Amino acid sequence: MADIRPFLGIRPKEGEADKIAALPYDVYNRQEAKAAVAGNPLSFLNIDRAETQFEDSQDMYAPEVYEKAHDLLWDMVAQGHFVKEEKRCYYVYELTMEGRVQTGIAACASIDDYQNEIIKKHENTRADKEQDRINHVNICDAQTGPIFLAYRSNEIINRVVDDAKSREALYDFMADDGVRHRVFLIEKEEEISAIENAFSRIQEIYIADGHHRAASAVKVGLLRREENPGYSGEEEFNYFLSVLFPHDQLMIMDYNRVVKDLNGMAEDVFLSKMRELFSVKPCGAKPVKPQKKGTFAMYLAGGWYLCEISDADKSDDPVEGLDVSILQNVLLSPVLGIGDPKTDKRIDFVGGIRGMEELERRVRTDCAVAFAMYPTSIEELFDVADAKRLMPPKSTWFEPKLRSGLFIHALSE
Numbered sequence: 001m002a003d004i005r006p007f008l009g010i011r012p013k014e015g016e017a018d019k020i021a022a023l024p025y026d027v028y029n030r031q032e033a034k035a036a037v038a039g040n041p042l043s044f045l046n047i048d049r050a051e052t053q054f055e056d057s058q059d060m061y062a063p064e065v066y067e068k069a070h071d072l073l074w075d076m077v078a079q080g081h082f083v084k085e086e087k088r089c090y091y092v093y094e095l096t097m098e099g100r101v102q103t104g105i106a107a108c109a110s111i112d113d114y115q116n117e118i119i120k121k122h123e124n125t126r127a128d129k130e131q132d133r134i135n136h137v138n139i140c141d142a143q144t145g146p147i148f149l150a151y152r153s154n155e156i157i158n159r160v161v162d163d164a165k166s167r168e169a170l171y172d173f174m175a176d177d178g179v180r181h182r183v184f185l186i187e188k189e190e191e192i193s194a195i196e197n198a199f200s201r202i203q204e205i206y207i208a209d210g211h212h213r214a215a216s217a218v219k220v221g222l223l224r225r226e227e228n229p230g231y232s233g234e235e236e237f238n239y240f241l242s243v244l245f246p247h248d249q250l251m252i253m254d255y256n257r258v259v260k261d262l263n264g265m266a267e268d269v270f271l272s273k274m275r276e277l278f279s280v281k282p283c284g285a286k287p288v289k290p291q292k293k294g295t296f297a298m299y300l301a302g303g304w305y306l307c308e309i310s311d312a313d314k315s316d317d318p319v320e321g322l323d324v325s326i327l328q329n330v331l332l333s334p335v336l337g338i339g340d341p342k343t344d345k346r347i348d349f350v351g352g353i354r355g356m357e358e359l360e361r362r363v364r365t366d367c368a369v370a371f372a373m374y375p376t377s378i379e380e381l382f383d384v385a386d387a388k389r390l391m392p393p394k395s396t397w398f399e400p401k402l403r404s405g406l407f408i409h410a411l412s413e
Helices: 030-037 063-078 111-115 127-140 155-163 189-200 213-225 267-277 323-332 355-363 378-386
Strands: 010-012 082-085 090-097 100-110 147-151 171-174 180-186 205-209 239-246 255-259 278-285 295-300 303-309 347-351 367-375
Touching: 010 063, 030 347, 063 082, 063 127, 082 295, 090 189, 100 111, 111 239, 111 367, 127 213, 127 367, 147 213, 147 378, 155 180, 155 189, 171 267, 180 189, 180 213, 180 239, 205 213, 205 378, 255 267, 267 278, 267 295, 295 323, 303 323, 347 355, 355 367
Parallel strands: 147 239
Antiparallel strands: 010 082, 090 100, 090 180, 100 239, 147 205, 171 180, 255 347, 255 367, 278 303, 295 303, 295 367
16 A cells, blocks of 8 residues: 655755746747756755856766756755755645645655556656656755655644644745645644555556656655665665655646648538538637536637537547547548647647646747647546556646645655
């Protein structure tokens, strides 16, 4: 069963959490990261993306970049910007976005649970992206960005979390993007035991977001086992930093598609083809969002259309039954010629956080058609992972994003 344990946290000192906390390293390109850290010496992005400390000509994957990340991290600890917990604790991490609250537990998960598929995946990872974070974790000797995990809601854990949230927060700040972050400490032995025992009875934990970070953390742990053949299993490198959320508090946003051209068809010909494949209702110039599974919206030639998938194209298969799979298999591949959406340059993906206006903008500028999807549900994600299958590319967009720098897990005590 799941081994989710408290840890000796390293966290921002009082009054500096809002200055240190940063969005995950992979939401920025290089120039965006450099702009984000300009004038922000405490931002954790300086550590997560240490190439920002060099000239643009610097190879961002060179050893000296990771050494710089190590030095920045441990210099900040030495200077007192971070405090080290004296005993193993859990933390409650609450995020509020547009009035919706989700609350997780910051803890350490077992690399053995990952290896044994108690912690379940739904995405493949790329070796080059893994290697970057392997180098970062290994050279920094710490995990700095938590893995976003999910589990089926548990009454005992919920009760302990609610009790912790009734106490004074360690941190309470509003980030620049309007997301409120609150952190609470769980240090009472009876509460720690209750959480640890409750997780030990949970049979499935799911990676919601952060597959590359998880794979990298596990590979660092396995590497250190090789370097320490007499390891006991209790060493810190046997665990990786995570925040675990109950499934009924999570929100997956839509992950939408834009296509550069109509594969040689005129707009009226393409619209006729759409009507052969789907129920298509014109909705005018005002954006329309799909309201249920089995529907999607299309923006074409300045107008919005609400489209419904036919019953004949629906499936009980956990992957083939996803709306994004049906769109790919019925329309994008056979009609628009998008064979592999992972590599085809004619398709792009737009996270729902950017809004319907971004889909309109793309069609006005560099695309011919946009498709607004109904969000994949957390239950659908669980079903795919339980079946040991993979989600199609760009199926889920989780918001809000966890901040890096609020919790650090050192691999050496």
